[in-house]
Structure formats: C-alpha cells, structure tokens
Amino acid sequence: SGGLQVKNFDFTVGKFLTVGGFINNSPQRFSVNVGESMNSLSLHLDHRFNYGADQNTIVMNSTLKGDNGWETEQRSTNFTLSAGQYFEITLSYDINKFYIDILDGPNLEFPNRYSKEFLPFLSLAGDARLTLVKE
Amino acid sequence: SGGLQVKNFDFTVGKFLTVGGFINNSPQRFSVNVGESMNSLSLHLDHRFNYGADQNTIVMNSTLKGDNGWETEQRSTNFTLSAGQYFEITLSYDINKFYIDILDGPNLEFPNRYSKEFLPFLSLAGDARLTLVKE
Numbered sequence: 483s484g485g486l487q488v489k490n491f492d493f494t495v496g497k498f499l500t501v502g503g504f505i506n507n508s509p510q511r512f513s514v515n516v517g518e519s520m521n522s523l524s525l526h527l528d529h530r531f532n533y534g535a536d537q538n539t540i541v542m543n544s545t546l547k548g549d550n551g552w553e554t555e556q557r558s559t560n561f562t563l564s565a566g567q568y569f570e571i572t573l574s575y576d577i578n579k580f581y582i583d584i585l586d587g588p589n590l591e592f593p594n595r596y597s598k599e600f601l602p603f604l605s606l607a608g609d610a611r612l613t614l615v616k617e
Numbered sequence: 618s619g620g621l622q623v624k625n626f627d628f629t630v631g632k633f634l635t636v637g638g639f640i641n642n643s644p645q646r647f648s649v650n651v652g653e654s655m656n657s658l659s660l661h662l663d664h665r666f667n668y669g670a671d672q673n674t675i676v677m678n679s680t681l682k683g684d685n686g687w688e689t690e691q692r693s694t695n696f697t698l699s700a701g702q703y704f705e706i707t708l709s710y711d712i713n714k715f716y717i718d719i720l721d722g723p724n725l726e727f728p729n730r731y732s733k734e735f736l737p738f739l740s741l742a743g744d745a746r747l748t749l750v751k752e
Contacts, residue, residue, distance in 0.1 A: 489622045492746055611627055613752035 486612045487520070488604040493617070495576055495599040501606065502570035502585075502614035509565055509609035511536075516573060516580075517603050521548035524598050525580050527571070529563055531609075542592045553595065562587035569610070575601075621747045622655070623739040628752070630711055630734040636741065637705035637720075637749035644700055644744035646671075651708060651715075652738050656683035659733050660715045662706070664698055666744075677727045688730065697722035704745070710736075 493499045493516065501514055511533040517523035526543045530536040538561040545551035562584060563569050570585035577597055582590040606612045628634045628651065636649055646668040652658035661678045665671040673696040680686035697719060698704050705720035712732055717725040741747045 486626055487622075487624045488750075489624075491621055492748075613627075615623070615750040617748035 486606045488615060490602050491604050491615070491617075493573075493601045493604065496574070497617060498572055498574045499604070500570060500572045500614065500616045501604070501612060502568065502616075503606065503610050503612040505563060505565055505567050505569055506609040506611070507566050512606065512608035512610035514571060514573075515603075515605045515607065516601050517544075518598070518601065519603050520605065521551075522546050522603075524594060524596055524601060525573070525575075525582075525592055526552075527582060527592075528608075529561070531563075531565065540590070542590070544592075544595050546596065556592060558588065558590060560588040560590075570614070621741045623750060625737050626739050626750070628708075628736045628739065631709070632752060633707055633709045634739070635705060635707045635749065635751045636739070636747060637703065637751075638741065638745050638747040640666075640698060640700055640702050640704060641744040641746070642701050647741065647743035647745035649706060649708075650738075650740045650742065651736050652679075653733070653736065654738050655740065656686075657681050657738075659729060659731055659736060660708070660710075660717075660727055661687075662717060662727075663743075664696070666698075666700065675725070677725070679727075679730050681731065691727060693723065693725060695723040695725075705749070 509531045511530040513528040515523045516525045528541040530539045540558040542556045572583040574581045580592045644666045646665040648663040651660045663676040665674045675693040677691045707718040709716045715727040
C-alpha cells in the first residue's frame with residue numbers, strides 16, 4: 483500500500499533524514515529507498531517479515547538499472563520491527579557509507595557504492611504507510 | 618530550491634498534514650500544492666513576497682488542467698511569513714473546505730471545489746526548501 487515517492491528532496495551528504503510510519507498488519511516486506519530516481523537507488527533498505535524464503539531479515543542493496551541492476555545483497559538478522567507497529571528510521575551518509583539508525587533497533591551501515599553526495603529521491607514501497615519525512 | 622514532490626501520500630479527508638521548511642533569503646514566492654497530480658490541484662497555496670504586482674499577498678486557487686485551468690483566485694493580505702524564516706503549515710479538509718493553519722499566522726479556509734476525499738499528491742514549488750512532511 484506504500485508506494486510513496488518524494489522527489490527533489492534536499493538530502494545531501496552530512497544531513498540527516500528521518501522517515502517514520504506504520505507497518506501494515508500482516509506485512510510481507512517494506513522498503514525505504516534513497517537515490518536519484520526509481521531506477522537509480524544508492525540505498526534499498528528492505529525489511530522482510532515474511533517474503534519468499536526470508537523471515538525477519540533486513541536486506542540492503544543498490545542498483546543503477548532498476549530491477550535489472552541489483553548488486554550484492556548485504557543482510558542482517560538484527561530485525562526489531564513488527565506488524566502494525568510505528569517505525570522510525572534516521573538516515574545519514576558520507577562519501578563512503580550510509581548510516582542507518584532504526585529507532586529501538588540496530589545501527590546499520592551500508593557502502594555508498596556510487597559515491598553520491600546529493601540524493602533527491604526517496605520512496606517507500608510495500609506494506610507500510612509513511613507519516614513522517616523530516617530533515 | 619523547491620520543486621519537491623510527494624506522490625501517493627495518504628492525505629485523506631479528516632486527516633492533518635503538516636509541512637515545514639525554510640524560505641529562501643530573497644524570495645519572490647513559494648507555493649504548497651495538494652491534489653491528485655501536478656495538473657490536478659485542489660489547493661494551490663501561494664505566498665507571494667514580491668512577485669509581479671503582488672507584495673506580501675497570499676493567493677489561493679485550484680486547477681484541473683494545470684497551468685491552463687486556473688480558476689478564481691482567493692486572496693489574503695494577512696501575510697506573516699518572511700525571508701529566511703522557518704515556516705510550518707498544517708492542512709486539513711472535509712468535503713466542503715480546506716482548513717489552513719499557518720504557524721504564528723492566520724487560519725485560512727478555501728473551498729474543496731472538486732469535493733475530493735483522497736489527495737495523494739503534495740508539492741512545494743518556488744523559493745523555499747521543505748524539511749518536514751508529517752501526518
């Protein structure tokens with residue numbers, strides 16, 4: 483039900499971006515995506531509750547060519563979100579890495595593979611509803 | 618500056634939507650727009666600091682056909698925003714009207730001309746930068 487997209491958001495290196503919202507009642511997965519467009523994502527942060535073979539697993543990845551360009555996944559089982567719950571995730575990044583702070587959950591890191599310094603596109607996809615976008 | 622767009626945002630009748638951000642240093646104007654798409658806007662809330670013949674005037678309008686479909690303007694000179702300042706505007710609406718609450722400023726009303734009950738599109742245009750979108 484998500485699908486929210488924010489374009490031309492001013493998320494530059496060194497800034498913080500907080501997104502918050504509510505997870506659906508019987509979610510398969512939901513992702514927060516940051517990049518230059520739908521097809522050029524520097525950070526795909528996917529919480530998989532029950533999706534294919536994955537249970538309660540965080541999958542992170544990036545792509546420059548949409549669904550045809552996914553690169554190597556980075557996974558974490560430090561999974562703290564649950565169905566129906568309010569979530570809040572604060573993102574920041576430098577030329578090398580993304581820093582992901584999940585409220586009441588882990589702090590994760592993910593490489594800034596494309597060395598981006600300006601990321602105007604934010605989207606949420608899947609089984610959650612965004613109610614907060616804050617710099 | 619400006620140009621931010623949020624699509625698929627869940628702004629339904631009876632809900633509150635707060636947007637906040639910073640006005641540029643020498644602004645001509647900036648607008649907050651709520652509707653179904655760029656070309657279908659139920660509320661165009663335009664703060665004109667110094668734009669054409671208008672000085673410190675709020676202009677509200679709506680359109681179903683983008684720039685070719687602007688209808689009758691509704692104006693207010695109860696203008697409380699200033700260059701470089703943080704602004705925050707809370708919107709809500711029912712089947713008849715939009716209710717516009719400007720932080721430290723006036724409460725304005727504008728007719729829900731197209732009787733919309735679900736408005737998934739939000740954009741900010743012009744001389745300001747959005748840093749908060751909250752339901």
